[in-house]
Amino acid sequence: MLPRDFLRENAPRLLAEYPERYADTGLEDYVRLDRERRDAVTALEEKRRRRNTLTAGKGKPSPEALEEMKALKEEIRALETKAEEADGQLAAVETGIPNVPDSTVPRGRDETANRVERTWGAPRDFGFVPQAHWDLGPALGILDFERGAKIAGARFTVLRGAAARLSRALIQFCLDIHVEEQGYVEILPPFLANADSLFGTGQLPKFGADLFQTTNGYYLIPTAEVPVTNLHRDEVLADADMPRLYTAYTPCFRSEAGAAGRDTRGMIRQHQFDKVEVVMLVRPETSAAALETLTDQNEEILRRLGLPYRVVTLCTGDLGFGSTKTYDIEVWLPGMNTYKEISSCSNYGDFQARRASIRFRRAEGEKPEFVHTLNGSGLPIGRTIVAILENYQRPDGSVDVPEALQPYMRGQTRIGRVGSGL
């Protein structure tokens, strides 16, 4: 959410400067709705002030005063209704207005305008035609798409044997690096969250269709970003507690509304997937540098795993709702012959902090300030397994275990066929 005085000042400028981001967001109506709300509030407060004056004396009011107060009651009620309506209309607009892109973000309407920042590693020369994971996995007996569909439905997968262990190993591998080498505190949060939490991180009210909801009002978290960022919702942190660095493994649940037909094969886009996430709450002046650090820390995991990748900066038209700047890390997938998004590292500025009221106080007696929030995937387990299978495959269809992962696989160096009896 952006501050009201800022929107009051800048609504026309934002519309003119970033049509690819602000067209049809309701920003066109902001100035008018804000004026209407303030007029309504001012009128209401004037009447309430009068009522308070009449009721301020000791004992029972005079008959005349009583008469006036009875009349005021109706006026106040009408003005309250009007003010609530005006406030509701304004809130509906302002909760759906995206954050302002950082000045270093490239301009453009869609992903074709994203800017490649750097590339690490080189696609391997296999000497044979590499298979896609949706062929490799079932052939090895470690990915079972049919039974995933039977048990739950489309976009669910069963991991078996080495894939299941690989999943567990990757979770531990990522967490260990974040905790032991990069200074994050490990969190195991609830996997369900309430509406306030989802509002705080920006999924609600605009993107509710992407979420799974329980019949009694909970939401399945789409990412650990939600519960972890909301750890400090409605809190004022001490300066000594800044910055806060958290990492968390959670399963993630996404209804993938609107993604019909995209990435339908294999394990790229699932309703349920595991992910290790990192979240930072930092002082505002440090958030730009923190985004670089956070991105590099997540790249480090791919480097350890020996997976070629590149980093792109999302352009203004591709940038997520609450983000000021996002680096996507894209891993090379030889079976699909493309770089595919594996991690998204974003600086939200104070956008989430304002929605969730996460503040800090620089010193005793000073006014609380909003923190800046950042988060990044480090890493999504399913897509990382996909990347390992495709990048480490051998001519016979078996797969080498990346060296860094072997200790987490109890020394296993290669994944072969599990055996018959599937």
Place this chain on the structure above:
RNA sequence: GGAGGAGUGGCCGAGUGGUUUAAGGCGGCGGUCUUGAAAACCGCUGUACCGGGAACGGUACCGGGGGUUCGAAUCCCUCCUCCUCCGCCA
């Protein structure tokens, strides 16, 4: 799931329909006094929004929401959280 109790400012805590403009205390900030400090004494103390160059003025906020009333921290309804007990349970 059932029964009972409780939620008031940074913290403790009083307040059961009209000087509550939320008592009192603690903590914090400033001052007087002092060579300095402590003690004592005096003053100040939150958040959001509205009006306004500003100073300042106003409105709202006593767990959330709704209601009754001319008027609600106080009465009613509902939800949430915590505590005690019962039941069930990995």
